[in-house]
Amino acid sequence: MDTASEELYYQKIQELVQDDDKIVTVPSLASILGVSLQDSRSLISKYVEDQRKLKADEFAVTYILSGTFKDNGKRGVLLVKEDNLEKKRNLLNNNHHEVVYSIQKNKDVDFNIIALVDMFNATNIKDTALRGSVVGKNCVKRVLKFKKLPAPPPPTVKGKSSVFAAKAETSASTEKTTTAPKTESKSKPAAGIADLFKAAASKPKGGKNPVPIKQNKPVKSGSLTGFLTNATPKLLKAVSSSESDREANDLKAASSSKDTSLKNNISNIIDVDSEEEFVEVKKVVEPLKKVEAVKKNRKQENKKNSSKRQRDKSKEVPSKKRKRIIERRDSDSDDLFEKEEDTSDIIERSDEETERAPSPVVRKPLPPKNKRRKAVTRTYEDEEGFVVTKTEYIYETASEDESENVEPKACNDKKEEKPAPKQKAPEKKKLAKNQATLMSFFKKK
Amino acid sequence: MSQETENIERTTAEYKNLSEKFTTQCADYNRQYCSIYLARLKEMEALLMERITKKWGDRFPICKLHKLAEVSYDKCVVIGTIFKDQKLKPSILKQLAEANQLTPQPVLHHFTDETDRLFLEDELQRYQLLGTLDVKKLVTGVTCALLGSDMGNGKFMVEDCVFADCRPQIEKPIFNEDVFVVFVSAMNFIKHENFISNLELFAYWLCGMVGDGDTVSRIARIVIAGNSIKTTTEKHIPTISLTSRVTESTETIEAVKSFDYFLLQLSELVDVDVMPGEHDPSNHILPQKPMHYCMFPKSSVYKSLNQVSNPYFFSLDGLKIFGTSGQPVRDIKWFSEVTDPLDALESCLKWNHIAPTAPDTLGCFPYYEKDPFILDDCPHVFFAGNQEEFGTRMVTGSDGQKIRLISIPEFCNTFQAVMLNLKDLGCDTIDFDTSK
Numbered sequence: 001m002d003t004a005s006e007e008l009y010y011q012k013i014q015e016l017v018q019d020d021d022k023i024v025t026v027p028s029l030a031s032i033l034g035v036s037l038q039d040s041r042s043l044i045s046k047y048v049e050d051q052r053k054l055k056a057d058e059f060a061v062t063y064i065l066s067g068t069f070k071d072n073g074k075r076g077v078l079l080v081k082e083d084n085l086e087k088k089r090n091l092l093n094n095n096h097h098e099v100v101y102s103i104q105k106n107k108d109v110d111f112n113i114i115a116l117v118d119m120f121n122a123t124n125i126k127d128t129a130l131r132g133s134v135v136g137k138n139c140v141k142r143v144l145k146f147k148k149l150p151a152p153p154p155p156t157v158k159g160k161s162s163v164f165a166a167k168a169e170t171s172a173s174t175e176k177t178t179t180a181p182k183t184e185s186k187s188k189p190a191a192g193i194a195d196l197f198k199a200a201a202s203k204p205k206g207g208k209n210p211v212p213i214k215q216n217k218p219v220k221s222g223s224l225t226g227f228l229t230n231a232t233p234k235l236l237k238a239v240s241s242s243e244s245d246r247e248a249n250d251l252k253a254a255s256s257s258k259d260t261s262l263k264n265n266i267s268n269i270i271d272v273d274s275e276e277e278f279v280e281v282k283k284v285v286e287p288l289k290k291v292e293a294v295k296k297n298r299k300q301e302n303k304k305n306s307s308k309r310q311r312d313k314s315k316e317v318p319s320k321k322r323k324r325i326i327e328r329r330d331s332d333s334d335d336l337f338e339k340e341e342d343t344s345d346i347i348e349r350s351d352e353e354t355e356r357a358p359s360p361v362v363r364k365p366l367p368p369k370n371k372r373r374k375a376v377t378r379t380y381e382d383e384e385g386f387v388v389t390k391t392e393y394i395y396e397t398a399s400e401d402e403s404e405n406v407e408p409k410a411c412n413d414k415k416e417e418k419p420a421p422k423q424k425a426p427e428k429k430k431l432a433k434n435q436a437t438l439m440s441f442f443k444k445k
Numbered sequence: 446m447s448q449e450t451e452n453i454e455r456t457t458a459e460y461k462n463l464s465e466k467f468t469t470q471c472a473d474y475n476r477q478y479c480s481i482y483l484a485r486l487k488e489m490e491a492l493l494m495e496r497i498t499k500k501w502g503d504r505f506p507i508c509k510l511h512k513l514a515e516v517s518y519d520k521c522v523v524i525g526t527i528f529k530d531q532k533l534k535p536s537i538l539k540q541l542a543e544a545n546q547l548t549p550q551p552v553l554h555h556f557t558d559e560t561d562r563l564f565l566e567d568e569l570q571r572y573q574l575l576g577t578l579d580v581k582k583l584v585t586g587v588t589c590a591l592l593g594s595d596m597g598n599g600k601f602m603v604e605d606c607v608f609a610d611c612r613p614q615i616e617k618p619i620f621n622e623d624v625f626v627v628f629v630s631a632m633n634f635i636k637h638e639n640f641i642s643n644l645e646l647f648a649y650w651l652c653g654m655v656g657d658g659d660t661v662s663r664i665a666r667i668v669i670a671g672n673s674i675k676t677t678t679e680k681h682i683p684t685i686s687l688t689s690r691v692t693e694s695t696e697t698i699e700a701v702k703s704f705d706y707f708l709l710q711l712s713e714l715v716d717v718d719v720m721p722g723e724h725d726p727s728n729h730i731l732p733q734k735p736m737h738y739c740m741f742p743k744s745s746v747y748k749s750l751n752q753v754s755n756p757y758f759f760s761l762d763g764l765k766i767f768g769t770s771g772q773p774v775r776d777i778k779w780f781s782e783v784t785d786p787l788d789a790l791e792s793c794l795k796w797n798h799i800a801p802t803a804p805d806t807l808g809c810f811p812y813y814e815k816d817p818f819i820l821d822d823c824p825h826v827f828f829a830g831n832q833e834e835f836g837t838r839m840v841t842g843s844d845g846q847k848i849r850l851i852s853i854p855e856f857c858n859t860f861q862a863v864m865l866n867l868k869d870l871g872c873d874t875i876d877f878d879t880s881k
Contacts, residue, residue, distance in 0.1 A: 026654060064646070066655040075864070077650050079642060097656020101649075111642035111879045118645050119706065129452065129713035134653035134662045136455040136715050137748040240838045328800040 006043070009033055013047050016107050017059060023117050025102040027130055036132030045100050060107050062114060065089065066095025081109050371395040453653060455715060456865070458520025458624055458665040458761040467732035468816040476811045478804045482586075485798070485816040486526055486567060489588035492526065492609040493524050498592050500607050505592060510724040513595045520594050523572070525565040529585045531780065532558050533646035535860065556780050557581065565591060565601065571758065576603035581782035582792070585786070586801035598658055601689060609797035611842030613834035614823035618763035621768065622869040625665050627875075630670035630830030633854035634707070635700040642879040643860045648710045650877070666862075667715055670853050671722025671770025673756060674700050698795040701726065701740050708744035716749045720757050722770040722831060731772065731800060738812065756799060758824070764867055767820070767830035770852075773800035775831075776807040786832045786852040791840050794820070794827065794848060804824065824848060826865065831855055834865060837872040 016022045030040035048061055065078045065088055079101065080088045090094070102114050129135050149263060373393040382388050497507065501522065501803055508521040513532060533556040536766035561585060563574040576593060592605040608724070629647075637644060655660040711717045721736050735752035739743040745752075756769045777789040780802060792798050800818045803809035809818075823842060828851040836852035849870040854861050861874040 027652070037652060041654065064649070064655045066650070066657050069876075076875060077646055077875065077877050078644050079879040099654065099656055110640065115642040115645035118649070119641060119703075128651065131452065132590055132713055133452050134455050134651070134658060135452040135713070136665075136749060137457050139713055139747060141746050142748050144746075285779070370606050418774065429875075 009035070009043050009052075013043065013103075016105055021105050023102055023106075023114055025114060025117050026100070027118050030130050030132070035129050038132045041099060043111055044103055048103060059099060059103055059105050060109050062102045062109060062111075062353060063094060064099050064101045065096055067092040070092070079111055079114075261382040370397050372397075450533040453658065454663055456622070456624055456663045456665050459763075460716065461760045462751070462753065463758040463760060463765070464754045464756070466760070466815075467756055468733075468734060470810055470812070474811060476813050478811050480813045481804060481809070481811060481816055482526055482566075482785055483568060484812060484814060485819065486524075486585070486588055488819055489609055489797070490524055490818060492652055493588065493590045493607065496607045497522055497608060501592065501605075506819065507590075510567045510572055512515065513570070513572070513601070514597075518594070520592060520604070522590055522592050523565060523567075524590045525567040525572075525588070526590060527574075527583055527587045528566050528571070529580070529583060529780065530562045530564060531556055532560050534780070549871050554779065559784055572599055572601040574600075574601055574603050576678065578606060581622075584780050584802050584803045587796045587798065589796075608795050610819050610847070611794050611844065611846045612824045613796060614825070614842070614846035614848075615763070615765070617825055617847070619868075620762065622868065623660075624761070624867040625660070625664045626675070626766070626865045626867060628670060628768075628828060628830070628851065628853045628865065629667065629674050629856050630708075630832075630853045631672040631857050632669065632704070633676045633855070633857035634673060634704040635675040636857065637695055637700070637703055639859060640879075641858065643670065643856075643877045644707060646877045646879060647862065648707065648714075651714045653797045662715075664715060665761065666718065666781075667829075668710060668757070668766075668768070669717045669720060670757075670768060670828065671720045672724050672831050672855075673704055673722065674726060675724045676722075676831070676857060705741040705743050708741055708750060709747070712744045712747035712750040716751065718751045718753045718757065718759070720753055720755045720768075720770050720830070722737065722755070723772050723795065726754075730810055731803055732768070732810065756818070761835070761867060764826070765822070765824040766826040766828070767799075767824035768830065769799065771829045771831035771853075772807060773802065773818075774829040774852075775792060776800070776802040780806060786829055787835065787836045787838045787850050790827055790829055790852070791838070794823070794840065794842070823847045826851065826870065828853055828863075834859065835861055836876045837863075839870070 013024060013029065016024050016029075016032075025039045026037060026044060029035075029044060030037050033040065035042075035043070048059075051058055061082045061084065063080050063085055065076075065080060065085075067075055067076065068074065070093055071091075071093055076092065078088050078092075085098075089098070100115075104114075129139065200222065372395065374396045376392050376394050377389060378392050379387060379389045447568055452622050494507075505520050505522045506518055508516060508518060508523055510523055510525055513521070513523065517662055522704075529861040533553060535556070553584060561580050561581055563578055572595075574591070575596070588609065590607045591601065591603045592607075593601050593603040596602050598661055603835070632644070649655065650668075651661060651664070655661075679694065708717060708719065719736065721733040723729070725733075725736060726740065727736050733755040735754050738752060741750070741752075744750050754770075756767065758765070758767045759769065760766065771786075774786045777792065778786070783789050783792065793801070797820050798816075798818055799820060800807055800809065803818060804811070823846045825847070826849045830853045832852040832854055834852070835854045838850045838852075840848050842848065848872075849865070849872060851863060851865065851872055853863050856862065860877045860879075863872060864876070865872045
């Protein structure tokens with residue numbers, strides 16, 4: 001170490017001890033100056049010697065003694081004050097070592113505070129040990145490998161209806177923050193439903209203007225728009241065409257001309273405010289009989305609370321050509337959806353459960369007088385060639401006693417379905433293949 | 446001015462961790478504890494057969510306990526596990542009964558009594574032992590072979606006994622130079638502000654800057670034998686809360702943090718093995734798993750830091766060192782009249798089992814197939830941490846095995862570490878004194 005550097009270090013020590021009133025230990029000085037421990041110890045020793053010649057009691061020094069005790073021959077390392085140095089020296093054998101450890105301006109020496117200086121020094125993590133230390137070969141840092149984790153899957157919004165799910169999927173596809181899909185999912189379905197009611201409020205004439213939301217929304221299973229957009233392209237075109245009115249009339253005529261067989265097959269009522277939606281629903285009803293894929297999207301029909309939404313027929317305007325689809329919530333399950341998988345039903349039914357609050361109330365239609373629903377078991381061959389036995393409900397002239405039995409049963413079944421939406425398919429009723437339901441709007445595609 | 450700027454190289458020794466059987470166990474707690482006794486008896490039976498042949502030859506027949514009443518041997522040898530029936534042994538039933546009593550029961554730390562009785566049990570039968578066996582020196586779980594005769598009424602008069610004794614030991618390797626291993630335990634960092642100067646002095650001494658760099662440079666390894674965070678359990682404050690979970694206090698968390706910084710200082714200089722203790726953040730029952738490295742983010746960066754199990758078995762250049770954080774020795778002292786931890790260590794070697802009271806009074810994992818606490822081979826050094834004072838002794842096995850027994854004192858009380866010289870198995874303490 002050259003003289004110039006030495007002079008600088010002395011000045012630094014002077015500054016730390018006299019000006020800053022700090023405790024300077026050998027390790028801390030080595031760390032501050034960037035020198036080895038031996039050099040640091042030498043600097044402090046020489047500084048103490050020089051200062052002692054000039055000013056005797058300007059500062060306090062602590063020493064470390066290491067050796068073997070005279071009485072028992074055991075090893076010992078002692079941290080002593082300058083005052084007790086002689087006394088401690090006498091405890092050790094003559095071949096002991098004595099080194100300076102710390103220097104401070106304050107005469108009141110506290111070993112714990114001195115130790116804290118090195119303890120705080122330890123918190124400043126260095127790459128290696130202080131220079132001049134005795135270091136083992138294995139005292140090196142590990143080579144850390146950082147594993148790149150795959151991107152997390154898009155969050156699934158639980159507890160929301162298929163309408164919300166439709167929005168969540170679109171937002172999740174962008175793989176942005178999780179909050180974004182939620183907010184988007186919340187806003188978009190709300191917008192969708194708002195548009196639904198907006199369209200109803202505006203009540204456009206003749207249903208000329210289809211609800212734009214249906215065209216613009218992506219295809220989502222169970223969503224209102226999804227129900228419509230999942231239809232065949234032909235249907236979509238038909239929906240958007242200017243001939244919607246004529247087709248609606250045709251559908252209405254066809255539906256009205258149909259006898260009770262159609263009504264018997266209908267098990268869901270969707271009370272929709274906008275006539276355009278009704279129009280489009282009607283259009284879809286017939287083709288849905290043929291298209292099996294569309295059937296699978298109406299998984300949520302049975303679980304919708306059709307009783308909440310019930311339109312009084314007397315108030316209907318014949319020109320609007322509305323069609324009611326009665327939702328059966330008791331054991332009269334929708335036969336149309338009996339084949340559908342239960343797992344998807346579980347998810348969608350649970351979604352529908354929470355979604356019932358915002359949806360309009362669908363009231364159960366009053367059965368005609370002198371006629372009661374009766375469960376009838378029918379066996380038929382479905383499109384795939386399987387023999388299917390399903391329970392259907394038909395209206396028959398019945399006595400009052402029978403009606404009492406049927407209604408409580410229906411009510412009880414409703415209650416059962418509400419807390420247990422995950423009941424299996426056997427409990428469903430076969431729905432007419434061409435019968436659209438309110439719930440079908442909220443099903444996943 | 447000194448021109449030395451390079452670090453001084455420390456002596457190294459080839460290290461092998463032999464504690465696999467203590468770290469690998471599946472987390473299956475559905476089995477009963479009787480299985481470990483069966484496994485213990487089965488394994489020890491083979492060892493005892495050799496001892497029986499060596500001591501008594503073929504003079505006496507070896508008989509199963511359940512057949513003693515059927516046969517009419519004058520003298521025979523029976524093999525089984527000792528069960529010590531102690532009136533003062535803690536029992537959950539007693540605790541429940543005491544909860545209803547008005548007078549509080551005294552808190553005991555020694556559970557021996559004049560009325561203690563010994564029984565010998567095997568897979569099927571149990572016999573009360575009378576005779577020359579010293580009840581005060583034995584504990585439950587020791588497997589032995591007894592020579593005596595059946596007195597009827599389920600009693601066996603013992604004339605002589607033999608234990609499994611020390612297993613074969615490999616020859617001690619020869620060291621050309623001094624190689625030291627430093628043992629320290631009970632650093633008790635939760636109270637470290639009271640003796641932080643002693644801890645920093647210890648760390649500074651390891652740098653080699655206190656003058657005896659020649660000795661310090663020969664320190665190859667440091668073993669911290671448990672209770673680094675705290676040495677006592679927190680007192681349970683009775684509350685009306687229905688949950689029994691006790692959340693970790695902030696003091697413990699801060700202590701772990703401080704210990705991490707301290708380990709960083711040590712890891713920069715020397716290889717450090719950290720064993721969990723009874724009161725450390727590790728599983729309570731034996732064998733204790735190594736403390737998780739996530740608790741030591743600063744120091745675990747260094748390769749020199751090893752989190753190891755308790756019990757801990759390792760070798761340095763072929764010299765085998767085995768030890769615990771002190772729970773088995775403490776338990777033997779509680780349930781027998783053995784007071785010196787070195788006597789307990791020596792008894793463990795004689796019984797060939799490091800924790801015979803497990804699982805009766807010392808918690809352990811419900812092993813099924815094998816008892817891992819049985820010593821498979823005899824170590825050269827056998828230590829126990831967290832003892833009140835330092836002690837060391839050289840013992841000799843029946844076949845000439847030489848084992849250094851070490852009782853490691855609590856650093857927080859004594860400010861002592863233990864230095865073991867692998868060359869001659871010399872062992873002594875080193876004091877880090879900062880008293881004014």
